[in-house]
Amino acid sequence: MIRFLAALFALIASAPVQAYGQFGHNMIARIAFANVKPQTRVRLVALLAKGGALATPECRVRTIEDASTWPDCIRARYPLRFGYSAPWHYQTLDICGDFDLKAACRDGNCVSAQIERDVKLLQAKDTPLPERVQALAFLMHFVGDLHMPLHSGSHNDQGGNALKASYGDFTTDRLNLHGIWDGVLAERAITDGPNLVRRYPPAEAAPLQAGSVEDWSRQSYEAARDVAYPSALGADYCRNAPPARLRLGEAAIASAVPVQRLQVQRAGLRLARLLDEAFG
Numbered sequence: 001m002i003r004f005l006a007a008l009f010a011l012i013a014s015a016p017v018q019a020y021g022q023f024g025h026n027m028i029a030r031i032a033f034a035n036v037k038p039q040t041r042v043r044l045v046a047l048l049a050k051g052g053a054l055a056t057p058e059c060r061v062r063t064i065e066d067a068s069t070w071p072d073c074i075r076a077r078y079p080l081r082f083g084y085s086a087p088w089h090y091q092t093l094d095i096c097g098d099f100d101l102k103a104a105c106r107d108g109n110c111v112s113a114q115i116e117r118d119v120k121l122l123q124a125k126d127t128p129l130p131e132r133v134q135a136l137a138f139l140m141h142f143v144g145d146l147h148m149p150l151h152s153g154s155h156n157d158q159g160g161n162a163l164k165a166s167y168g169d170f171t172t173d174r175l176n177l178h179g180i181w182d183g184v185l186a187e188r189a190i191t192d193g194p195n196l197v198r199r200y201p202p203a204e205a206a207p208l209q210a211g212s213v214e215d216w217s218r219q220s221y222e223a224a225r226d227v228a229y230p231s232a233l234g235a236d237y238c239r240n241a242p243p244a245r246l247r248l249g250e251a252a253i254a255s256a257v258p259v260q261r262l263q264v265q266r267a268g269l270r271l272a273r274l275l276d277e278a279f280g
Contacts, residue, residue: 020144022069024186024264028144029068030197031268035205036275043279053130061137068144070137088114088142090151090159091217095225096238101217111146112217115139122278140271147267150178152217153224155237165232166247177232180248189260196265208266209273216270220263227259
């Protein structure tokens with residue numbers, strides 16, 4: 001088990017930064033696919049079949065799973081072509097200040113603004129095919145990114161990337177708070193309970209799908225402010241300097257799991273709603 005965890009954390013630490021990792025993004029895409037309208041599913045599959053129009057053979061877009069991780073793949077494989085998209089994966093909001101989305105999203109260079117842009121590109125009838133496929137992949141990925149709390153909340157530490165951390169008793173110099181929430185904590189939350197991929201009845205889905213992109217941004221920010229940081233640093237994290245290395249014990253992990261699980265569930269159902277709006 002120790003060797004397995006060492007290999008897992010090494011993989012996480014060496015991979016490009018991505019919210020929820022491949023497993024989480026794939027799960028969000030599957031929840032969405034199970035809950036879109038039938039006509040949306042048909043149009044979605046038809047557009048994915050045109051993924052070759054992107055001319056990114058090392059980062060294919062053939063399935064919903066491919067599309068959900070394509071924006072991270074292209075940053076690693078085609079940095080000269082797609083490096084400009086790096087700021088679109090997050091929005092930096094100080095959890096010890098006010099929630100000010102406009103200040104965090106100047107010129108549209110943030111995840112919430114790009115989600116709204118991608119929906120409009122898919123709705124527009126004159127969007128060229130390559131841009132349409134790209135908008136779909138970005139939308140499927142960015143909704144996941146938006147719901148990762150440390151892609152919205154930060155405290156002068158790059159969303160927890162600058163905070164070295166241990167996960168339980170496991171420690172490595174390359175592991176930080178952001179990586180924990182992106183990786184093993186998200187995977188534990190997703191698998192801790194019944195399968196999240198199912199058709200949700202309207203009465204259950206509607207409350208989770210409600211609100212605007214800004215509302216969802218605020219929820220993610222609040223999850224960082226109220227759970228991610230205090231569970232790792234204590235209630236006075238805004239006033240006290242962080243330790244050289246913090247440790248997420250079992251109590252901190254247990255408090256974070258339901259928050260992570262709810263965020264993944266929300267992301268999948270909200271992505272379904274946006275896809276219905278985009279293709280409707």
